Amino acid sequence: MSGKTRALTNAEKNQSESALGGARLHRALLAWFDVEKRPLPWRATSDPYAIWMSEVMSQQTRVETVIPYYEKFLTAYPTVRTLAEAPVEDVLGLWSGLGYYRRARMLHRTAQEVVARHDGAFPRDKAALESLPGIGPYTAGAVASIAFQEPASVVDGNVVRVFARLFNDDTDGRAPAGLAHFRKRADALVSADRPGDWNQALMELGATVCTPREPRCLLCPLATVCEARSAGTARDLPRLTKKAKPVAAAFDALVVAAPNRVLLAERKADGLFGGLLEPPLFDTAPTLLEAAQQARLAIGDSLGIVQHTLSHRKLSIATHRAVHVLDVMPPLPVSGAYVALHAVEWPLPKDTRVSTLARKILALALET
DNA sequence: AAAGCGGGGAC
């Protein structure tokens, strides 16, 4: 209540200051960025395709995690055309382990659209970029500003945190309305001269100095003008509504093995782990037993429970093993979540399209 | 507005 009133007051005050304070802010932050920026691989290119690739991979994912995937993809698919022409199965395989697999499917679709509808050249403005699959307000602003020097703003988790502290603004940074509020702040402050560097500098500051738990204010180029620092509220900002806790769910996995192969089920293209391969999961033990009986598979006791937590589910997978020649596919009745069964080489070929969860299940069943 | 959608690093 009182917090909201205070936030609005700050917002109004800062808008009146921004015309005067903007230039100083830009000088201080950009000078810091010029010296302190990390040498990330996508900072050595101006290719919109490469910039876009790095931004999609970076959605909800730490920069250090992204780097090896970025290198792999640029080597395998150096141009948007090579990506567009690749089988989506291969794209999912290179993406294996990075998570949020819908991003890979949309990456592929967008590459095909850019080739088919834009003759292989990315749209140069934020609005047109935002109409492509998997490109929302953040990614469109990032590509437009970094690759095309459009004075478009970006708001990610870092920018919310930096602005919330800089302006001592306790607007909820996770609610849609709060995000819109911070986008207005970002629009008002984006640099006309160096929009791409300005956006990256805000994010770099959030990632390396203005960190969530213990901000390193002594190293901050904006400490002298930071309102949360003078108010002593930096550690309590930004205000973020709690996320729902992952819900527990249990399944039984069946690993059917031959000497050099393993049976994997292909999930339908959309939804959880869409398009990936995995040992078939059954929603209850009786379902597993009945399926095994129909396929004339003798299954042993559970080898153990694989625990795997996603953003919205806390999974417990009781893992079982059976042996079959796999020269002919056993008639295993699986759930509607699967569209096909495959006998896959074991150990798995490099870049097989499986989740980290599937790798955990296979490791328990076949490497112990 | 809320939920679905991965995995891992930092504390």
Next chain:
DNA sequence: GTCCCAGCTTT
């Protein structure tokens, strides 16, 4: 264990 990360899409 908790938090959250260079978010987007669907309901």
